[in-house]
Amino acid sequence: MGRWADISFEARMATVEFRVSERAHIVVDSDVCRSCTTKVCVHACPADLFAPTADGGILFNYEQCFECGTCYMVCNSEGAISWTYPDGGHGVVFRHG
Amino acid sequence: MTDEQQAPDPPVFDAVVVGAGPAGASAALALARAGRSVVMVERGPFPGAKNVYGGVVYGRVLDEVIPHWWEQVPVQRWVVRRSTMILTDTQAVTLDVRSQAWGAQPYNGMTVFRADFDSWLAQHAIDAGARLLTSTVATGLLRDGSGRICGVRTDRPGGDLRARVVIACDGVNSFLAKEAGLLPRADATHMTLGAKEVLALPAGVIEERFGLGPHEGLDIEAVGGTAGVPGGGFLYTNRDSVSVGVVVSLNGLAASGRRPEDLIASFKAHPGIASYLKGAEVKEYSAHLIPEGGYSTMPELATDGLLVAGDAAAMTLAAGIWLEGVNFAIGAGLEAGRAAATAIGTGDVSAAGLSGYRRALEASFVLRDHKRLRLAPDLVLSDRMQQQYTKVLCDIAEDLFTVTNPQPKPGLVRIMRRVLRRHRVRWRDLARDGLDTARTFR
Amino acid sequence: MVAVCVAPTDLRPEVDDLTGTVRSDLRRADLPAAEAAALEYGLRIAEEWGGWVLVACCGSAAADDLLREARALGAEVVRVGTAPSPTAGPLGPLGPLGPHPVAPGDLAGHPAATAAALAGAIRGHGQPALVLCGDRSGGAGVGAVPAFLAAELGLGQSLGLVSVRTEGVGRLVVERRLDGGWRERLAITGPAVLSVEGAGVRLRRAGLDAVLESAGAPFDVRSPNGSQTPPGEPVAGGMHTSASRPYRPRTRPVPAPTGDAHERLLALTGALSDREPARVVGPLTAAEAADELLAYLARRGYTT
Ligand SMILES: Cc1cc2nc3c(=O)[nH]c(=O)nc-3n(C[C@H](O)[C@H](O)[C@H](O)COP(=O)(O)OP(=O)(O)OC[C@H]3O[C@@H](n4cnc5c(N)ncnc54)[C@H](O)[C@@H]3O)c2cc1C
Ligand code: SF4
Ligand code: SF4
Numbered sequence: 001m002g003r004w005a006d007i008s009f010e011a012r013m014a015t016v017e018f019r020v021s022e023r024a025h026i027v028v029d030s031d032v033c034r035s036c037t038t039k040v041c042v043h044a045c046p047a048d049l050f051a052p053t054a055d056g057g058i059l060f061n062y063e064q065c066f067e068c069g070t071c072y073m074v075c076n077s078e079g080a081i082s083w084t085y086p087d088g089g090h091g092v093v094f095r096h097g
Numbered sequence: 098m099t100d101e102q103q104a105p106d107p108p109v110f111d112a113v114v115v116g117a118g119p120a121g122a123s124a125a126l127a128l129a130r131a132g133r134s135v136v137m138v139e140r141g142p143f144p145g146a147k148n149v150y151g152g153v154v155y156g157r158v159l160d161e162v163i164p165h166w167w168e169q170v171p172v173q174r175w176v177v178r179r180s181t182m183i184l185t186d187t188q189a190v191t192l193d194v195r196s197q198a199w200g201a202q203p204y205n206g207m208t209v210f211r212a213d214f215d216s217w218l219a220q221h222a223i224d225a226g227a228r229l230l231t232s233t234v235a236t237g238l239l240r241d242g243s244g245r246i247c248g249v250r251t252d253r254p255g256g257d258l259r260a261r262v263v264i265a266c267d268g269v270n271s272f273l274a275k276e277a278g279l280l281p282r283a284d285a286t287h288m289t290l291g292a293k294e295v296l297a298l299p300a301g302v303i304e305e306r307f308g309l310g311p312h313e314g315l316d317i318e319a320v321g322g323t324a325g326v327p328g329g330g331f332l333y334t335n336r337d338s339v340s341v342g343v344v345v346s347l348n349g350l351a352a353s354g355r356r357p358e359d360l361i362a363s364f365k366a367h368p369g370i371a372s373y374l375k376g377a378e379v380k381e382y383s384a385h386l387i388p389e390g391g392y393s394t395m396p397e398l399a400t401d402g403l404l405v406a407g408d409a410a411a412m413t414l415a416a417g418i419w420l421e422g423v424n425f426a427i428g429a430g431l432e433a434g435r436a437a438a439t440a441i442g443t444g445d446v447s448a449a450g451l452s453g454y455r456r457a458l459e460a461s462f463v464l465r466d467h468k469r470l471r472l473a474p475d476l477v478l479s480d481r482m483q484q485q486y487t488k489v490l491c492d493i494a495e496d497l498f499t500v501t502n503p504q505p506k507p508g509l510v511r512i513m514r515r516v517l518r519r520h521r522v523r524w525r526d527l528a529r530d531g532l533d534t535a536r537t538f539r
Numbered sequence: 540m541v542a543v544c545v546a547p548t549d550l551r552p553e554v555d556d557l558t559g560t561v562r563s564d565l566r567r568a569d570l571p572a573a574e575a576a577a578l579e580y581g582l583r584i585a586e587e588w589g590g591w592v593l594v595a596c597c598g599s600a601a602a603d604d605l606l607r608e609a610r611a612l613g614a615e616v617v618r619v620g621t622a623p624s625p626t627a628g629p630l631g632p633l634g635p636l637g638p639h640p641v642a643p644g645d646l647a648g649h650p651a652a653t654a655a656a657l658a659g660a661i662r663g664h665g666q667p668a669l670v671l672c673g674d675r676s677g678g679a680g681v682g683a684v685p686a687f688l689a690a691e692l693g694l695g696q697s698l699g700l701v702s703v704r705t706e707g708v709g710r711l712v713v714e715r716r717l718d719g720g721w722r723e724r725l726a727i728t729g730p731a732v733l734s735v736e737g738a739g740v741r742l743r744r745a746g747l748d749a750v751l752e753s754a755g756a757p758f759d760v761r762s763p764n765g766s767q768t769p770p771g772e773p774v775a776g777g778m779h780t781s782a783s784r785p786y787r788p789r790t791r792p793v794p795a796p797t798g799d800a801h802e803r804l805l806a807l808t809g810a811l812s813d814r815e816p817a818r819v820v821g822p823l824t825a826a827e828a829a830d831e832l833l834a835y836l837a838r839r840g841y842t843t
Contacts, residue, residue, distance in 0.1 A: 012358060012382045017551045019142070019569065022741060030822055044350050046292050046357040046384035059822050066384045067147065069270040073285040073386070074351045085272075088252055088744070089142045089232025095551070095567065096295040096338070096381045097149035097211040109751075136751070143566060143604075216566065228754060231604070233747070254746040378556075 009048060013064050020063045021090035025083075026071070030057030032080040041071045041081075066092050110134045110228075111441050112434075113249055113260040115235040115273055117144035120407025120426035120433075121266035122218040126162060127434025129225035133441055135434075136228040137219065138235045138251060138258065145215030148268075149293060149385035152333030152340040153206040153316050154214060155424045158462075160203065162431065163221060167204050171213035173335035174314025175199065176206035178307070181418050182369060184322035184330075188491035189369035200313050208314050208333050208340070218427075238263065238276050238403070245447070246277065246402035262437040262446050264404045266430060269386045271409035279396035279405060285347040287390030287474070289328060289415065292357035293342030294365075296377035300337045306373055307334055320417060320477070321487045322364045326353045327478045330364035331420070332373065338380055339373075341365060344387060344420070346478050357384060387422070389415040389478070392471035398458070399436075399451040406433040414466055416473035416538075417482075425463055432457040472537040481530060485520050492516040542593045542667040543581040544657050544688065545574040545609070547602035548677035565601030572737025573673030579740045580703045581671045582612060587705045593617060593664050597656045597763070611745035611753040617664060619656040619763045650680075654687030656763040663761065667692070668709075672734040674699050682734065689732035696732040697725055702739055717783070724782040791841060 033039070034056045041050040041058070047066050051059040065086075072083040085091070112128050114121045117139035128135040141147040153176055159166040177200040181192045199205035223229055230251075239248035239257055248259035265273040269288070274280040300311075307315045317332040328345030343360045350357065365374055388394070388411035395411045398404065406412070407426035414421045436454035440446045458464040476482060496512045507515075517527065547570055552563035570578070578594065585592045592614040596606055603618070610616045661667055670692065675682035682698065689696035701722075702714045711727040716736075727733070745753075796806035805811050820831055836842045 007379055009358070012379060015379055015381045016383065038351075040351040043354055043356050044290075044347075046290065048356070053821070054819055057822075066149075068290070068384045069386050070290055070347065070384070073283045073288055073347055084236075085140055085234050088140050088234045091147075093142060093146045093567070094149055094381065094383050095210070095212055095564070096335075096340070097145065097147075097383055097385070142569065146567075212567070228751065230747075230750060230754070232608070232744075233750070251747055253744060253750065256747045258747065380553075 013047065016064070016066075017093040017095065018064055019090050019093055021086045023087055024062040025067075025086040025091065026060065026062050026065060027082045028058050028060035029080055029082075030059070032077050033058040036075075036077050036080065040074045044074050045071050062086075064092075108247065108259040108261050110136050110258070110260040112136075112262045112264060112437050113138060113235075113258050114227075114264045114266055114434075115249060116266035116268055116407075116409070117141075117219045117222075117229060117231075118148055118215055118266060118268060118407060118426065119218060119423045120409070120412075120430035121264070122215065122222045123162075123427045123430030124264045124266055124404075124406060124434035124437070125219075125222035125227035126225055127431045128438050129222055129227040130162075131435065131438035132226075133438050134226075134228075135222075136230055136258065136260075137222065138230050138233050138249065139219075140232070140234040142232050143212070143216055144219040144229070144231070145210075145212040148211040148215055149291065149383040150211055150423065151291065151293065151331045151342065151344075151420055152208045152335070154209055155206050155421060156204060158424045158427045158431075167202065167207075169217075170207065171209055171217050172312075173208040173210065174309070175204055175312055176208065176314045176316045176333075178309065178313070178315045179206075180315065180317045182317060182319040182322075183487050183490050184319050184367055184369060185488050185491045187368065188495060189367070190491050190494045191369070200310070206314075206316060208316075208335050210335070214423075235267065235273065238273060244401075246400065249273070261441050262402055262404065262451070264406060264430075264433050264437060265409050266405075266407050266426070266433075267409050269388050269408040271405065273403075274396055274405050274409050277400055277403055277405075279400070280409075284390070284394070285351070287388060287394045287411070288347040289344050289387045289389045289478075290347055290350055290357060290384060291342055291344045291387055292361055292384040293340055293382070294361055294379050295335070295338050295340050295381045295383075296374060297338050297380050298374075298377045302376075303334050303337070303339065309334065317370075318418060318420065319364070319370075321483065322367045322370070323360050324353075324355060324363040325484075326350055326355055326360060327480075327483045328360075329417075330361075330367075330370070332370065339377060341370075341374065344415075347386070349478075358382070387413050387415060387420075389413065389474045391415070391474045392464070392467040395467070398455050399448050401447045404433045404437060404451055404454055406430045412463060412467070414470065415477075416470045417477035419470075425466075428461055428463045429458060432461060432463070469539070470537065472533070476533060476537050481522075481526070485522050486530070489516055489520050489522060492519065540593050540665045540667050541581045541585045541588075541590055542595055542661045542664075542670045543574075543578045543614070544595050544597075544670065544672045544684070545570055545578065545606075546596060546598055546653075546673075546676045546680075547574075547605045550677050565599060568602040568605060569677075570605060570742070571673055571677035573675065573735060574677070574737075575742040576737050576740050577671040577673050577735050578609060578612070578614075579742045580735060581669075582614070582743065584669060584671075584703070584705055584711070588668070588708050590668060591615065593661065593667070595619075595657050595660045597653050597660070600760075606758065607753045607756070608745055608750065610756070610758060611749035612743065613749070615664065616758040617660045618758065618760050619660050620760050650683035651687045652763075654684050654691050657684070658688055658691035659763065660759075660761060661692070664759075666730070667694075668730055669711075670694065670730075670732040671703075672732065674734045674736050685732050685734040692730075692732065694730050694732050695727075696734075697727065698732075698734040700733055700735045703733065703735060712781070722784060724784075726781045 072081045111133040112135045114125045114137045117137040125137045178195045183190045234252040235249040237250040241247045314334045319330040322330045326345045327349040330343045333340045406429040412425045440450040547568040549563035581592045594609045594614045594616045597619040606616045672685040700713045700715045796803040
C-alpha cells in the first residue's frame with residue numbers, strides 16, 4: 001500500500017481549517033455516557049472527537065468538529081449530547097467541499 | 098418578552114431565507130427576481146464554507162434562470178465518462194458510459210467545489226437584489242401572537258429578523274424544520290454519512306490515468322467496497338485533484354464499529370480503485386450527512402409563514418446509481434421562492450396561501466422523480482442488495498469470463514444456478530427482488 | 540481618532556510541496572488573530588476616550604466583506620486600493636524577504652510601501668491619537684509594517700504588546716514580552732504606533748442592524764499615489780517604561796546531584812524516585828483546569 005493510505009489522523013485533521021470559537025458548541029454529559037453500553041459515538045464520529053475515559057465516561061473536544069450531526073443522530077441516550085452550531089463565522093471552513 | 102403596549106415590529110423583509118446553499122440561493126434568487134426584498138442568513142463566513150458533497154452538479158436546472166450558466170460557472174471538469182461499479186472485496190463489475198456530447202453545450206454533469214459553486218450561485222441572488230448575511234446563525238423561529246412564524250432569531254447582538262415568510266434551506270440537520278415540528282429530532286435510519294478526501298493529483302496525470310481530455314471529467318459511483326458496511330464509494334475528478342469517499346448507512350456504521358476514515362481507506366485500497374490514486378496526497382478531509390430516505394421521509398413542506406426546501410426537506414435523490422441533491426435543492430428552492438413571492442403578493446402567507454409550492458414541486462422533476470423512485474433508498478441499502486447480490490453479480494461475471502479449458506463453457510443458466518447456490522439465494526427471492534427492482538426503477 | 544491597520548489574508552494558503560508555490564484565495568480571507576485583537580483594543584480605547592476608530596487596509600477588494608463587518612462595528616473604513624509599486628514609499632523598497640511572488644494588491648513583501656500607503660490614508664482622515672496594528676501580518680509578514688508606519692507618521696512605537704489597557708483618557712498601560720521570559724510594562728501618553736499579539740481578547744461581533752446597514756454600503760477607497768504627504772516630525776517622549784519584571788513562576792534552582800555517574804544519572808532522570816501516579820481529573824472547564832494546574836504547581840513548590 002502506498003504512503004497515501006498511511007496518513008496519521010492528526011495529519012488528516014490538519015488538512016481542515018477550523019476557526020475555533022470560544023464557546024463549545026457541543027457539550028457531552030459524561031455522567032449520562034457512563035451508563036451507555038454501546039459508545040457508538042466513539043468510532044462513528046468522523047473527526048474522532050469522543051474519547052472514552054478510564055471511568056467509563058466520555059471526554060469530548062469540540063474544536064475540530066465537522067458539524068455533521070452524526071453523533072447526536074446515532075446516540076440514543078437522551079440528554080447525553082447538547083448539540084448546536086458554533087457561533088456564526090466560527091467552526092469548520094471547507095475549501096474543497 | 099414583548100412589551101404589551103407596543104405593536105410588534107413590522108417585518109423588515111418580505112422573506113428571510115435560512116442557508117445560502119443551493120436551495121437557499123435559488124429561493125433568494127427567485128424572490129429577488131420577483132421584486133421581493135429578501136435576505137439570506139448563512140452561518141458560514143461565506144456560502145459553501147460548511148458544505149460537503151461528492152462532486153457532481155447537474156446544471157440543466159439552471160437553464161431557465163441563468164442563461165449561459167456554463168460560460169461562468171466555476172467548473173472543475175465536465176463529466177464525459179461515468180462508471181457505475183459493483184464491488185466485492187476482490188472483484189468489480191463496471192458499467193462504463195462515455196459520451197462526448199456531455200462535454201459540450203448544454204452539458205450534463207460538472208465537478209465543482211462547493212465553496213466555489215455556492216458562492217457563485219449566491220452571488221447571482223445578490224446581483225438580483227437579495228441581501229446576504231454571512232457568519233450569522235439562525236437560532237430559532239419567531240412567532241407572532243397567533244403562533245404564526247414571522248421571522249427568525251439570530252445569534253448576532255440584536256438579532257431578531259422579521260419577515261413575512263421564512264424559507265428553511267438549512268440543510269440536512271434543519272433545526273428550523275425540527276423546531277416547527279416538521280422533522281423528527283434525530284432519524285439515523287434514513288441518514289447516510291458521507292466521508293470524503295480531496296487528493297492532489299496533477300491535471301496531466303488525471304487525464305492520462307482516466308482517459309480524459311483537458312476539461313473532461315470522470316464520475317465513478319460504486320455499490321459496496323465499504324468493508325461490509327451498507328453503502329458505497331465514489332470518485333470524481335477535479336481539475337488537479339480527485340474527490341474520493343464513501344457514503345454509508347448511519348446505523349450500519351454505528352453497528353459496524355468501523356471508523357469513517359477506515360472505510361475510505363478500504364475503498365481506496367480496492368484493487369479496482371487503488372491504482373488510480375497512486376501518489377495522490379490528501380488536501381482536505383471532510384464529512385457530512387445525507388438525508389437518503391427519499392419521498393416517504395419528506396416532511397410537510399409548508400406551514401403558516403414557513404417553507405422548507407432542499408436537504409432540510411430530505412430532497413436528496415439517493416437511489417444507488419444516482420446521488421443528486423444539488424439540482425433537487427435548486428429546483429425546490431426556485432419553486433419555494435416563487436411560491437413565497439406569489440403568497441406575499443396576495444397577502445396570504447398561511448399554509449394554504451403557500452400551498453402553491455407543493456403543487457409546483459409535484460409538477461416538476463423534484464417530486465416526480467422522488468415519487469417514482471420512492472422505494473429505491475430502502476432497496477439499495479437492503480441487506481440482500483448489499484451483501485448477496487453484489488457477490489452474485491460479480492461471481493456470475495467472473496465465471497462467464499473464466500475460461501476453464503479443457504472443460505467446455507458452462508452456459509449462463511448453469512453459472513447462475515451455481516452462483517445462486519453458492520450465495521444461498523433462492524430463485525424465488527431473486528425473481529421477487531428483480532420484480533421489485535424493475536418496479537422501483539421503472 | 541484611533542487608527543487600526545488590518546490586512547485580511549488567506550490564513551491557510553495552499554503550498555505546493557514540490558515547487559513551494561503559494562496559492563492563496565482572498566475570498567476565504569480572515570482577519571489574523573493579532574489584527575482582530577488590534578481592532579478590539581481600538582474599539583475599547585475609542586469608547587473610553589470618546590473617540591472614533593478608523594480601520595485602514597491596504598489591499599485588493601477581495602476582502603471588502605471583512606471591512607464591512609468592521610464598519611458594522613462602528614468604525615470608519617479606508618482601503619488603499621491598487622498596489623503601489625514597491626518603490627513608492629519614501630523609505631524605498633525594503634522588503635526584507637527580497638523578491639517573491641506578490642499577489643496583486645498584496646504588499647506583504649513590501650512593508651515600507653505598505654506603511655507609506657497606510658500612513659497617507661490615515662492622514663487623509665485626520666491626526667491619529669493612536670495607531671494599532673497586529674504584530675505581524677497573516678501572510679509572509681515579519682512585523683515590519685508597524686515600525687515603518689511609525690517612521691512615516693513620525694510617532695513613537697511599541698511593538699509586540701500582549702496587553703493594552705486604558706488608564707483614564709489619553710493614557711495607556713501596555714505590556715510586552717522581552718527575551719528570557721521578561722515582561723516590560725510601558726505607560727503611553729502621546730500618539731504612538733502599537734502592535735499587538737493575537738491573544739487575550741476576542742473581537743466582538745457586530746449587531747444585526749449594523750451589519751444589514753453596512754452590507755453593500757460604500758466606503759473610502761483611494762489610490763496610493765494621491766497620498767504623498769511628507770513624513771511627520773518625530774514626536775519626542777510620550778512613552779516611558781514604568782516596570783519590568785521577570786516572568787513567573789521563577790526558575791527553581793535544583794542542587795547538582797552527587798555520587799558516581801550512575802547515581803547522578805538516576806537522580807537527574809528521576810528513574811527510581813517516587814512519582815505521583817497519573818490521575819484523571821477531567822472533564823474540567825478551563826477555569827477548573829487552570830486551578831488544578833496551579834494547585835499542582837503550588838504542591839510542588841513552584842509558585843512560591
Ligand atoms: C458526501 C455527499 C456526497 C454528495 N454528492 C452529491 C453529488 O455528487 N451531486 C449532488 O447533486 N448532490 C450530492 N450530495 C447532496 C447535496 O450535497 C445536497 O443535496 C445539497 O447540498 C442540498 O442543498 P441545500 O441547499 O438544501 O443544503 P446545504 O447545501 O446543506 O446548505 C444548507 C446551508 O444552510 C446553512 N445553515 C444551516 N443551518 C443554518 C442556520 N441555523 N443558520 C444559518 N445558516 C444555516 C449551512 O451553512 C449551509 O450553507 C451529496 C451529499 C453528501 C453529503
Ligand atoms: S454520547 Fe451517546 S453514544 Fe456516546 S457514550 Fe455518550 S451516551 Fe453513548
Ligand atoms: S458533529 Fe460530527 S464531527 Fe462533530 S462531534 Fe458530532 S460526529 Fe463528530
